[in-house]
Amino acid sequence: MGSYVLRRLLALIPTLLIASIIVFVTIRMIPGDVIDLMLSQNDIGADKRSREQLVQALGLDRSMPDQYFRWISAILQGDLGNSLWHSTPVLREVLNRLPVTFELGAMALVIGLLIALPIGVYSAMRQDTPGDLAARSFAILLLAVPSFWMGTMVMVFPSIWWGWSPEINYVKFSEDPWQNIKQMILPALVLGTSLSAVTMRMTRTMMLEVLRQDYIRTAWAKGLSERVVIMRHAVRNALIPVVTLIGLQAPLLIGGAVIIEQIFVLPGMGLMMLEAVNQRDYPVITGVFLVVGVTVMLINLLVDLTYGLLDPRVRHQ
Amino acid sequence: MNLSQSKQALRSIALAALLSAASLGATAQAEKPQYGGTLNIGMVYVTLSPLSWDPADWAWKFGQDTGLMYEQLFAADLNKSIRKGGKHAFVADSWLPSDAIRGELAESWKTMDNPFRVEVKLRKGVMFPEKPGVMKARELVADDVVYSFTRLDKSPKKIPTYFDHVDKVEAKDKHTVLFTFKNYNAEWDYRFGWGYYSAIVPKEVSDAGAGNWKNANGTGPFMLSDYVQGNAVTFSKNNQYWDKEQIAGQPYKMPFVDKIVYRTIKDEASYLTALRTAKLDVLEGIRWSAVEELKKNAPGLKWKRSVDTGGTFVAMRVDTKPFDDIRVRQALNMAVNKPEIVQQYYGGNAVLFGYPMHPDYAGYYETLDQMPVAAQDLFKYNPDKAKALLAEAGLAKGFSFKVQVCSCSPDHMDLLPLVAAYLEKVNVKMEIQPMEYGAFLSAMTTKTNAAGYLMRNGHTNPTTSIRKSFVTKQTWNPSQYSDPEMDKRMAATYLERDESKRQLLIKLMTRDIVEKAPYIWLPTPIGYSAWWPWVKNYDGELRAGSERPGPIHARMWVDQTMKKKMGF
């Protein structure tokens, strides 16, 4: 197990490098570079001289590889560069927004699992009964409504019917936990319920698979109670693809529940990315990517390690 | 009656009771201002976060973001507002009528000739508050003004030629600044006086890093106390602020509220909801399509409508065929049913003719019926004449052209197919090319935009409005309009000292440009501001400088009793 962990950790590095190069280059391929944008903010025509001045001031006159290496070496010293527009350190800006996204993501994930797992298991156990049908219909319905629509309805209609709307003033959890939860709970619910739909169905499918397995039948035959059979054998193995799903949802949760953030006025990573791409703020984009990428890769690492825990057959490769 | 309706009924009753109580005896204006409370404001650009805290970044939004904290030499004289018996609405995005400019940090100023100079005497006793780690409390002095100007001038992001007319700026003594100019420039006070970039920022803040909001420190009525990027900017009261506000003849120490929060909310449905439930006290940029519903569901709100401070149009590249032929451009103008757009598309919430001069530009704006007939004809729906003109130009069979539009504007994405439908009737086909924001703007600045380009362009002020769009090679000139005569006339206008002569020159240039039709002129929409009645000393004024609402917001006060009685 130990060597497995080590191998996976080392594998992160080339992945990160490949990923960083791809993003670094891709962003710069987008037409409409940052100089044009900055210059367009003014109302007087920019001549070549001012363009050059600006390019130099932003360090964009160096070649691409040169810029890339400067960026990488700065990162290794913990410096993610400064935003081209705000002149503030990217790292600081990212660290401000990360907790918002983490909190939203964690809450959504928990809510999603709380809804999905019991329903998924129940559905599999009582396959094709009205209960199963109802549960599946409910899940699919949740899936089928676009998140921005659910978010809009949750935001707008209570304000019309009861004169109430969710909190829009963001405070850190450490400063005022109650106010923080008040703002987060609704978006987390909306996000969580959409996630739960997919998870629920996967759970049900895999549970059904597992229930047919031979060792389950053996357990039945041995006379073990239903509950023990479920707990000890079936659930464990059905969890594998569910854990995969968590890994799959990580980028969404970390990198950009943009729509939810936009509707519920949450200053998270998703909105930051959107704004940065709009403004072609390269250091911010690449900095955010880096942080998100590292986080997601770590989560996926955990996912793979959990495979090893859950399915002994996987470990011994 | 559901719960919300009951609540509203109660609020209406409470409001009626309060108002009738207030009208007994003294008039509403004689209300004594209350101190305390918080104001949550959604400004005109509520979807945008602050761009920069450093004036040397030359960010157009600087005045809006920091206007409560950093002050300038001049600002609007709000006593000349309509609310106080004057005639100005203070809506223009970057213009102050010359009879409504007051000295903010300047106590007085006088102009001298040979060479053209302006001597500004600063107010005495204006203090920068103490900022731990940055500066001790101290008085504003002339050196601060000189320093601010020099820093701007030397910034790599400076707009070229912006200060070309300035020879030097010196501190004559502790409270006197002398500007020496190479020649007269009609925009001298706009460019460094009450403009976008004219904030006075102390050296200590620059040294500590002006780009970091934690270091920001100015002479204004409020101090920047918190900034959550993408969510809100919070300002706290500066107890040592120098100015007083006159209400009903009595001077009161300013400011009144304890906190002002500028909110950033990207989604329209969300910010309208925030207004509806009073999480926003003031919302400045409401689209006409949202007004009816808000009036129904939040009947307590007070409203102000104003013509949008941006012109909407489809620019046609006059350097490409067939738009180099004026008949074609005029024909397209006549082919679009603009009155119908005003009535049907905007539901009446638009003016037919509101650009390049804004209706509020007193002395510069001429109504359509004051314009020459040739210009008026461009705003009448006349598809037959359009076809005739096109035939004259050899295009009876019609033609097609590409039109770029920003996918970031839902209004424009709806408007363009409508315009296209009108043009189809005269055999002109539009190929609509939506572009994402960055790419869209960039097409214009690199002058690679398509033959057609639907955009909204801010009016700013009378001289800039024409200069930035119709002078050769300017950034905001998507039609690539170039007329050496016009360039000369523009240059002459800048040198003209007599304002009434300038007004005439600008009127003539405006008439000329409208007739030459480098754009398909489209109606200018009407925008709305709304606020809850407990917000006092305010009537929808929008700017007291170039995109600078700070002084207006700083004079507001909150009737907290009324707010509680209304259930908030």
Next chain:
Amino acid sequence: MTDTAELPSARSPTRHFFSRLIHEKPVGAAAALVFLLFVFCGVFANLLAPYGFNEINMLERLKAPSWKYLFGTDNLGRDMFSRCLYGAQLSVIIGLSAAALATTISVLIGLLSGYLGGKIDMVVQRIVDAYMSFPELVILIAVVSVVGPGMLQIIGILSLVLGIGGSRIIRSAVITARENMYVHAAQSIGASTPRVLWRHLLPNIMPPIIVLFTTRVGAAILIESGLSFLGLGVPPPAPTWGGLLSGSGRTYMFQGPWLALAPGLCLTAVVYATNVFGDALRDLLDPRMRGSK
């Protein structure tokens, strides 16, 4: 364990399948019908629509549903029923093509990675990891900005994003399946890899593939609607349901609720139908479930 139902029967396998569908999974059959109805509407939208999808008529703006305009009109006077029909065309095209492409990509990657294992698995998984750590948004905005908004581009990028994302599910199913005894049996008698993959592994991972495909159809339609909300979807006047819902549906939700209800219900109904049908299909096709209840 065999069952009499598997003995050669006089009826054709297809009819056999359909009768099973109707008898054992009536709800699934109903969902299939609903989905077919929408596909039909989409294919024949040009014939079925009473008006064009961009027939602007300012005098008829924001009219409530009536016999003249079954779903009412929007803020430019365009008939919503026609727009929804054309929207069906767009949404179904986008949904089906993106899902098909995506599933193919997922299966290829998942099979390769999961079955071959070892170094190939590691390399492929590294690339998948790298790709999957990108916030989807960056990729989507970047590509949309480079190639411009448009339907083909959206289908392409959706396939890529969904395909690579789905590969992990297939891979995990493959990993589990390949440990099964009949696969080992086939390998031990020396069957070639493609044969093993095609005859033994693939049939056993059909259920997750089918479920994946059906969820991808819905996901593609839903993601396009999310992109429309952010202003990056298929641009107007193209009447995708997502575009209608996030655009005029939201702006005029008070003046004209039908502007949101019509495309919203269509969208929800189609996504619902595909998923229910997919479930039914999976239940019927799962070989290990044949013979049990």
